[in-house]
Amino acid sequence: MKFWGVRLLSFVLAFGFVYGLDVVTQTAFPNLYRLAVLAGLYVTLAVSLNLINGITGQFSIGHAAFYMIGAYAAGFVSQHMYASQPLGPVLWLVVMMAVGAVFAAIAGIVVGLPSLRLRGDYLAIVTLGFGEIMRIVVQNVDPLGGAYGLNVKPFGEPPKILWLVWLLAVLCIAVCRNLLKTSHGLPFIAVREDEVASAAMGVKTSSVKVTAFVIGSAFAGAAGALLAHSETFISPDTFKMDVSFIILTMVVLGGTGSITGSIMAAVALFAIPEWLRTMQVMIPGSSIVAGILAVGIMVSGFRWVQNNYHESVSKRIGAYLACVVGAAVAAVVLSFVLAFIPQLAQQRLDVAMLRMVIFSMVLIILMLLRPQGVFAHHEFSWDWLSKVLRARKGVTA
Amino acid sequence: MNLVAGLDFSILPQQLANGLLLGAIYALIALGYTMVYGVLRLINFAHGEVFMLGSYAALFTSWALGFTPEALKNGAEKPSSWMVLALMLVVSMVVCGLIGVVIERLAYRPMRNQPRIASLITAIGVSLFLQYAGGLFLPQSPPPAISEQVNPYRKDSDNVRLTLKDAPAALKAQAKLLDAEAGKAEAAYRASEQQDPPGHTTAATEDLRQKYQTLERSAQKVEGEVNGQSVKLNIPFGQLIMLITTIVLMLILRHIVMYTRTGRAMRAVSHDFDSASLMGIDVNNVVTVTFLIGSALAGAGAMMYATFLRTNLTPFLGVTPGVKAFVAAVLGGIGNIPGAALGGILMGVVETLVIWLGFSGYKDAVAFVVLIAVLLFRPGGLLGSSKVEKV
Amino acid sequence: MNETVLTLTNATIRFGGLVAVNNVSFSLQKGDLFGLIGPNGAGKTTCFNLITGVYRPTSGVIDFKGQNIGGLPPAKIATLGICRTFQNIRLFPALSVLENVVVGAFLRHTTSLASALCYLPPSIKETRALRQEAFELLEVMDLSDVASVRSADLPYGKQRRLEIARAMATQPELILLDEPAAGMNQKEKEDLQSTVRRIRDDFGKTVLLIEHDMRFVMGLCERIFVLDHGEEIAQGPPEAIRNDPKVIEAYLGEAV
Ligand SMILES: Nc1ncnc2c1ncn2[C@@H]1O[C@H](COP(=O)(O)OP(=O)(O)O)[C@@H](O)[C@H]1O
Numbered sequence A: 001m002k003f004w005g006v007r008l009l010s011f012v013l014a015f016g017f018v019y020g021l022d023v024v025t026q027t028a029f030p031n032l033y034r035l036a037v038l039a040g041l042y043v044t045l046a047v048s049l050n051l052i053n054g055i056t057g058q059f060s061i062g063h064a065a066f067y068m069i070g071a072y073a074a075g076f077v078s079q080h081m082y083a084s085q086p087l088g089p090v091l092w093l094v095v096m097m098a099v100g101a102v103f104a105a106i107a108g109i110v111v112g113l114p115s116l117r118l119r120g121d122y123l124a125i126v127t128l129g130f131g132e133i134m135r136i137v138v139q140n141v142d143p144l145g146g147a148y149g150l151n152v153k154p155f156g157e158p159p160k161i162l163w164l165v166w167l168l169a170v171l172c173i174a175v176c177r178n179l180l181k182t183s184h185g186l187p188f189i190a191v192r193e194d195e196v197a198s199a200a201m202g203v204k205t206s207s208v209k210v211t212a213f214v215i216g217s218a219f220a221g222a223a224g225a226l227l228a229h230s231e232t233f234i235s236p237d238t239f240k241m242d243v244s245f246i247i248l249t250m251v252v253l254g255g256t257g258s259i260t261g262s263i264m265a266a267v268a269l270f271a272i273p274e275w276l277r278t279m280q281v282m283i284p285g286s287s288i289v290a291g292i293l294a295v296g297i298m299v300s301g302f303r304w305v306q307n308n309y310h311e312s313v314s315k316r317i318g319a320y321l322a323c324v325v326g327a328a329v330a331a332v333v334l335s336f337v338l339a340f341i342p343q344l345a346q347q348r349l350d351v352a353m354l355r356m357v358i359f360s361m362v363l364i365i366l367m368l369l370r371p372q373g374v375f376a377h378h379e380f381s382w383d384w385l386s387k388v389l390r391a392r393k394g395v396t397a
Numbered sequence B: 001m002n003l004v005a006g007l008d009f010s011i012l013p014q015q016l017a018n019g020l021l022l023g024a025i026y027a028l029i030a031l032g033y034t035m036v037y038g039v040l041r042l043i044n045f046a047h048g049e050v051f052m053l054g055s056y057a058a059l060f061t062s063w064a065l066g067f068t069p070e071a072l073k074n075g076a077e078k079p080s081s082w083m084v085l086a087l088m089l090v091v092s093m094v095v096c097g098l099i100g101v102v103i104e105r106l107a108y109r110p111m112r113n114q115p116r117i118a119s120l121i122t123a124i125g126v127s128l129f130l131q132y133a134g135g136l137f138l139p140q141s142p143p144p145a146i147s148e149q150v151n152p153y154r155k156d157s158d159n160v161r162l163t164l165k166d167a168p169a170a171l172k173a174q175a176k177l178l179d180a181e182a183g184k185a186e187a188a189y190r191a192s193e194q195q196d197p198p199g200h201t202t203a204a205t206e207d208l209r210q211k212y213q214t215l216e217r218s219a220q221k222v223e224g225e226v227n228g229q230s231v232k233l234n235i236p237f238g239q240l241i242m243l244i245t246t247i248v249l250m251l252i253l254r255h256i257v258m259y260t261r262t263g264r265a266m267r268a269v270s271h272d273f274d275s276a277s278l279m280g281i282d283v284n285n286v287v288t289v290t291f292l293i294g295s296a297l298a299g300a301g302a303m304m305y306a307t308f309l310r311t312n313l314t315p316f317l318g319v320t321p322g323v324k325a326f327v328a329a330v331l332g333g334i335g336n337i338p339g340a341a342l343g344g345i346l347m348g349v350v351e352t353l354v355i356w357l358g359f360s361g362y363k364d365a366v367a368f369v370v371l372i373a374v375l376l377f378r379p380g381g382l383l384g385s386s387k388v389e390k391v
Numbered sequence C: 001m002n003e004t005v006l007t008l009t010n011a012t013i014r015f016g017g018l019v020a021v022n023n024v025s026f027s028l029q030k031g032d033l034f035g036l037i038g039p040n041g042a043g044k045t046t047c048f049n050l051i052t053g054v055y056r057p058t059s060g061v062i063d064f065k066g067q068n069i070g071g072l073p074p075a076k077i078a079t080l081g082i083c084r085t086f087q088n089i090r091l092f093p094a095l096s097v098l099e100n101v102v103v104g105a106f107l108r109h110t111t112s113l114a115s116a117l118c119y120l121p122p123s124i125k126e127t128r129a130l131r132q133e134a135f136e137l138l139e140v141m142d143l144s145d146v147a148s149v150r151s152a153d154l155p156y157g158k159q160r161r162l163e164i165a166r167a168m169a170t171q172p173e174l175i176l177l178d179e180p181a182a183g184m185n186q187k188e189k190e191d192l193q194s195t196v197r198r199i200r201d202d203f204g205k206t207v208l209l210i211e212h213d214m215r216f217v218m219g220l221c222e223r224i225f226v227l228d229h230g231e232e233i234a235q236g237p238p239e240a241i242r243n244d245p246k247v248i249e250a251y252l253g254e255a256v
């Protein structure tokens, strides 16, 4: 009884969350709705890549390919068949998600097969290459719109898209969480940890890997289907290598293998660039260079404290603060000094352009300071939180 | 069948030569990937960006030497000499070498004891950072290009021409004859045209014009046949310099790796990083030198790419050649220096062949197709050996 | 009662020019406690790799209960009932001790992946049962007190025991132990000896074990096979091996 109670409660919570999101974003300014949709898609992408990359340890860095295949498959089918079938828009979108998922899953098998022979970097490169091949093929296929892109507008505004996007995200999270909660998840982790040993324990490593690819790519494909309909236009440029890198970054920053980490990182990394995009300030180039240098100084300081300064917690926090203050001072001084270089001082730069610079800096800095990712292998759970808090107290006491 | 029928075999040798030249550049970049992978087992994603910065370094050098767009506006001429090219090459190599060393020192060295995926992500981060920071600060709209005039050997008459197979003499004679006749007919027609009253064409002139055009057409047809049956090579002198420079640089590299102390240390580290450091080899030093040399080679490639292939520069310039060079390195067997050279040249040739076959839209995809095929069927690459994991 | 479990007939494997295992033949009866010894680099681990499918034999037959298993994939061989431990410990470091053992037991799962992904009650029940079973094995191996510790954080000796527990969890008929006592102190070795005996006596497994420590092998195994440079140099009961001049020569300088 308790089991079904908990299940019911989680369903209610999930629906409640999406309902709340829907209400809030619709009443606030309209752009927020679109951002919430995209954020949900990125959560799905990150969590599904985490299954392949983090949980199963198959180093895939071409996730955008599955996203693209889902988007194009669903977009193409939708554009040609919606008019001649009886389903209403919402049901049709669900069907399109399935179409996207199926096509992407087939691609997942194709990419999964090399993983049977290749490991690590080599597999990574193959997945990246697969993504690029698919993108170039789409670019050259005229019925798919070629390099110009494909309009996906079978009906007016897609209804309930936010609901579908976030329910997909919740489903993806639930599937991964269920996998880890049951003994069926262990072979996946075992393959990540040691393939030879898992095979010796009778784990069919090939089918585990391909399964991970199929499930992960199916979710990405479903997400792609929703993207096609919510944006109403897709082009090969929507799915460039950078997109794969961003998804990968989300997974790694969150902590490979941690679902919680992937979700948090997806939302955060999606929000940072979008927030920067909305800022409309012009900053002199000299200040930007000063800022970049100051961040560099701060990070070196942090690393020094991390590696060489083994004092009590409060002293170390003090040291970190000193780094921040030092960096701030350096930023001011440097921007003053650099302003004497006319080429820099006269160049005014749009903050929106800076977003990818900041994005990549966040990536490098986090790797330098916490390579295992923010959440490392941990999952958020109340147990874990209380354990961490207790551990912290234990240290300070 | 249809496919083969549509192909123009007479231009194939020229295409292969172009492929070889392009491949030489890929080979130079590939060497950097392979050397770094050899010592650190790291795919240096930022290598393509080092290449990009090298091309900008060459651009700025050419500007500093007076070849700015402003100075050359309106067809102004500026004499150049081989020293301009040499200076651009050296600056580009030095700048790239230093950038490579700085990247290693700041971003890769701290990651050395971390899981491989973490260093790979860092490399991706550095690559993105250089692209977009470059996007902020480097001139890009309109995309600048190194002026053609820095190349003192750009005249058509400087080109190296080779006739591999000539058309039959009879055909050539016929072509010459027809050409002469067409010339005569044209002269007659022009003369008659001159004598006509303005705005009016007499029947005689019209006749002459028809005759001239018929002759001209058949002359062209025979000329086309001659071209179709003869096989010629036409290589701009600049590209020849490029090829020779590449070969010289590779020979120097070979000498360093095979016969110097540093080279021996590099090979030792590449063979077994941990043992090498236990044996008292200064591993950090070796890694620094590796990045220095690898990046400098990319700089040389970048200077030649931007100068002789007349590419427009953008901060994203390095992505595609970078990826292809990486594929070249894997194709040859990553970590294997002669392999990188071979792989680069193969990549260049394959790319031009794909264009020749009429699939130019797919030319960037081919690199990956080759890569996947190699990895699946010969994971160690052409010259590399794949090791079985010891259990 | 004398039922043959495993027979190697002229098993050979080459790595390039090196013949790591050369024409090795031996045979294990059900319930045997069989020792495989030889100097470092003799090819013992390679023998295990041949039996468990990590490497494919260049020639020769490896017969397990009437089936030639030479060259079958490792997972398949594990399903047939052979499991092993690794000389250079290969646990799943991020998993807890208990979870490591559950991976071994997973071979026997009955519910489908789909049911697990939907978190249906049968999968949950099965998970619980497998964990319970794993825990009981840990008790046998004296590891139940560290069940929830990350296996990477275990001390060396316990990691070796965990390797055995994990292999036992697959419920194999034949268990291969690769230097299970390496790096253990005297007390730990004695405990291990009695554990290995229990594996044979109480659980009815056939045991093939590689060990370096002569005292350990001589005190434990009933039959011993000696390899040197990939070739057989002797085979028989411990007393015969101890006095065999060829063995003494191979181990020259080492106390037999
Ligand atoms: N995958 C392999 N490739 C090449 N040589 C190998 C491989 N595996 C084992 N060897 C060689 O086979 C020989 C026997 O090794 P091994 O079986 O590990 O010896 P040991 O008896 O100490 O367990 C050694 O010389 C080893 O180097």
Ligand SMILES: [Mg+2]
Residues within 6 Å of the ligand: C044, C045, C046, C087
């Ligand atoms: Mg051994």
